[in-house]
Amino acid sequence: MKLKLAFLLATALIAAPHLSVAQEKGGVINVATIGEPPTLDPMVSTADLVGIVTQHIFETLYTFDKGWKVTPLLADSLPQISADGKTYTIKLRTGIKFHDGSDMTSDDVVASLNRWLKLASRGKQVAGFIDKIEAADPATVTISLKQPYAPLVSLLAFNNSAAIIIPSEKQDEPMKEFIGTGPYMLKERKADQYIQLARFTGYKPRSEESSGYGGARHQYLDEIRFVPVPDPNTRVEAAVSGQYDYVDSLPVESFDKVKASTASQPVLLKPFGFPVFVFNTAEGVTKNVAIRKAIRQALSMEDMMAAAFGSKDFYALDGNIYPSNFIWSTDAGVEGAYNVADPEAAATSAKAAGYKGEPIRILTSRQYEFHYKMAQVAAEYLKLAGFTVDLQVVDWATLTQRRTDKGLWDIYISHSPFLPEPALIGSLSTSSPGWWDTPARKASVDAFTSEVDPDKRVALWANVQKAMYDDVPLMKIGDFNAVAAKSTKLEGVDPAPWPYFWNASIKK
Structure with a gap:
């Protein structure tokens, strides 16, 4: 494509x-x-x-x-x-x-x-x-x-x-x-x-x-x-001092500081991709799709993105899985389901869904500092909606191990670049952590992946996105740019x- x-x-x-x-x-x-x-x-x-x-x-x-x-x-x-x-x-x-x-x-x-x-x-x-x-x-x-x-x-x-x-x-x-x-x-x-x-x-x-x-x-x-x-601030100082030839994944607020350095220069990927909250649809409290929708209803994507990236030079609010400059961009399923930020209504929805105060276990890591900042904001909104929040901050290697165990978590925070083929999105696979496996997923994904006509596939992708919003296996938070740094001596x-x-x- x-x-x-x-x-x-x-x-x-x-x-x-x-x-x-x-x-x-x-x-x-x-x-x-x-x-x-x-x-x-x-x-x-x-x-x-x-x-x-x-x-x-x-x-x-x-x-x-x-x-x-x-x-x-x-x-x-x-x-x-x-x-x-x-x-x-x-x-x-x-x-x-x-x-x-x-x-x-x-x-x-x-x-x-x-x-x-x-x-x-x-x-x-x-x-x-x-x-x-x-x-x-x-x-x-x-x-x-x-x-x-x-x-x-x-x-x-x-x-x-x-x-x-x-x-x-x-x-x-x-x-x-x-x-x-x-x-x-x-x-x-x-x-x-x-x-x-x-x-x-x-x-x-x-x-x-x-x-x-x-x-x-x-x-x-x-x-x-x-x-x-692992520490993002240490990576920033290492970039400024020229301690490393390349420094991956810097907080976006370090852009000007790195740019002013004589040892390194920032590397900007614009747009890079999207942060995502992935739900455990197989076990635990988030197995209930109505509770997943209540959690989404509570959250302010705008506040999470602002906390994570600061300036709008580095982020954009967008519920479409792909932004407008991709042929895959569609708003199917987005209206009324993205950036709702209504904890009070979410509390009513959660109660109607049978929520009884069970902890919502959120896995995140400070190695990607923007993950952690989003988690902090999400936790406060969820508490306002009456959810009990168990925020588990671990190193990234531990997170990638824990997310494979259906019994250990309810939400994990990750991110993805915008991929050239939507079928590469991990959550479309039933074996990917999250284990999204519903009739709507099967019908929409199978139709999309079995169609070889490029124009027809674009229309069929809209059905997949709508199924993602209906079933809530994940929540896209927004679009973001990524910052790294490379030595002025590196070609x-x-x-x-x-x-x-x-x-x-x-x-x-």
């Missing part, structure tokens, strides 16, 4: 690379992240932090270019799709080596995709549509579907709950050896200290020009070190929702 031209020109989430004619080779960069990733197996996690680190180690068959179009990565070309839309023939690149020196073949791809269907939330989203995956020859894989499934290639391209390709004999559950085909390989991991990646000398880049996550991935750097810095790093450091180099 194409984004509107105005969006691409105005925002350029992934800009054309700023590579100089002769970038310097060598050196080590240190990247400050929001914390310690819960795993280095990107199949089993939807945490952005996992994808940011592991996209340098592992690769997928496809990825996204600077215009958010799917482009081949380990695949030689885009798939050949049969006339009935049910058979995908994928030609693989040859001469690709894993970090252990072995050659990638179709057997590795088949084994990896089957592992993805079994373990990954996005793989499980696809699994019901898959008939079989086979190796036609050492460099060809065929995927046979039970019915057409339009988002398949986009899901294969996504680095979140990713369909990474690993050696067929390294398919352990959980993963024991972290061996991929990426430009960098895992050298050392010291928990809560750093993850050290070193250049993989056997890497074979694509021949095309670099474009977003696609095209050639150059290895100018000797090493990349990802360092957990070749462009704004991206999941920052990547192939193509990066250090000015000598």
